Amino acid sequence: MTMTSDTYPAAYRPGWFSRAESWLDEKGKGAWIAAMVLGFIFFWPVGLALLFYMIWSKRMFKSSCSRSARRRHFHSVHSRTGNSAFDAYKEDTLRRLEEEQSEFEAFLERLREAKDKAEFDQFIDDRAKRASRSDDESDAA
Structure with missing residues (x-):
């Protein structure tokens, strides 16, 4: 699912971080791990920040990261x-x-x-x- 400006109402336009998080969630845990590895390769503090974020948000330990899958199930x-x-x-x-x-x-x-x-x-x-x-x-x- 591609995020466009029409996807959200005018009152709520998510920032680049929210859009990136949603995109990675849709792709799954592998995308989060790939982003973290690339972060370590290109600029290690970014990789470290992603690792801490994945642990803090419990994305590292879930069987699936997909919010859309949880929404469909709900x-x-x-x-x-x-x-x-x-x-x-x-x-x-x-x-x-x-x-x-x-x-x-x-x-x-x-x-x-x-x-x-x-x-x-x-x-x-x-x-x-x-x-x-x-x-x-x-x-x-």
């Missing part, structure tokens, strides 16, 4: 089909899945807390054993 998930029975079923299913996701995330949080507590208790027990051994050794001497 639109397809939240659009109406015109069939009220199907739309109601879809809304109910999405609501149920969101509830299951939040319950699963809460479950994972409880598991992390339990693991942290077990590791901390193990640390305290090990420290107490070492302290009692060193006390026994000092009493024997």
Whole structure:
């Protein structure tokens, strides 16, 4: 998709950085990496800045950088089909899945807390054993 002056309303004309970011997002992660490598080759601070930006914006760790793909997915998930029975079923299913996701995330949080507590208790027990051994050794001497 080529960005032209007609693509955006007159009140919002993105600058060159926003246009470049959108263009790179459309091309994917490979384009970001290529831009970063070229930045290092031609002027290393540009490559370094791109690397930091990719890490900061989490583009480096996403499976896809494409904003348009996310927009299409959002639109397809939240659009109406015109069939009220199907739309109601879809809304109910999405609501149920969101509830299951939040319950699963809460479950994972409880598991992390339990693991942290077990590791901390193990640390305290090990420290107490070492302290009692060193006390026994000092009493024997």
